[in-house]
Amino acid sequence: MEDVTNFEFDNLKLDLDEYQGTPEEIVTKKAKLAATHTDNPVLVEDVSLCFNAYKGLPGPYIKDFLKQLGTEGLYKMVSGFDDHTAYAQCIFAYCENKDSEPVLFVGKNEGKIVEPRGDTSFGWDPVFLPDGYEQTYAEMDKATKNSISHRSRSVAKLKEYLQTEE
Ligand SMILES: O=c1nc[nH]c2c1ncn2[C@H]1C[C@H](O)[C@@H](COP(=O)(O)OP(=O)(O)OP(=O)(O)O)O1
Numbered sequence: 113m114e115d116v117t118n119f120e121f122d123n124l125k126l127d128l129d130e131y132q133g134t135p136e137e138i139v140t141k142k143a144k145l146a147a148t149h150t151d152n153p154v155l156v157e158d159v160s161l162c163f164n165a166y167k168g169l170p171g172p173y174i175k176d177f178l179k180q181l182g183t184e185g186l187y188k189m190v191s192g193f194d195d196h197t198a199y200a201q202c203i204f205a206y207c208e209n210k211d212s213e214p215v216l217f218v219g220k221n222e223g224k225i226v227e228p229r230g231d232t233s234f235g236w237d238p239v240f241l242p243d244g245y246e247q248t249y250a251e252m253d254k255a256t257k258n259s260i261s262h263r264s265r266s267v268a269k270l271k272e273y274l275q276t277e278e
């Protein structure tokens with residue numbers, strides 16, 4: 113760096129947060145950060161779409177992959193592999209206060225990545241075909257999707273936890 117400008121640069125050893133890591137690590141950090149903003153308990157969630165051919169990636173980074181590549185591009189990512197399996201995962205994290213460890217509720221739905229089909233209005237729904245179904249998330253009616261989705265599975269665990277905590 114010294115060579116490129118007349119400025120002087122120092123190396124500082126600062127540990128700055130960057131939200132990378134496993135879905136569990138990311139949502140844990142998110143919950144802890146949220147908990148520093150209020151005296152009340154917080155609830156945060158994060159969604160991942162994990163391709164087994166990519167050992168779980170894009171995972172928590174799916175938002176940017178979707179934005180840059182579109183659903184067609186997501187399909188192209190797996191089309192060169194034999195393994196098209198994937199899982200949709202939602203994690204709710206509940207954090208009582210800023211000094212307590214967040215509790216995670218992982219909801220997972222197995223399926224595979226297919227050529228996009230169905231309603232294009234929500235995220236990566238058109239490329240996710242859940243196991244045991246002929247329709248992608250995007251082709252299903254909302255009630256069917258909600259009854260099997262990664263999010264509903266996570267919410268069910270959260271509900272059970274909150275009810276037993278009462
Ligand atoms: O059931 C779903 N069906 C299709 N797409 C979905 C679904 N659920 C979330 N999505 C999309 C939204 C976003 O492109 C990415 C991550 O979702 P998610 O982490 O909840 O939202 P986000 O990344 O916008 O917020 P944040 O920056 O707080 O993590 O997946």
Ligand SMILES: [Mg+2]
Pocket residue numbers: 158159172175
């Ligand atoms: Mg996210």
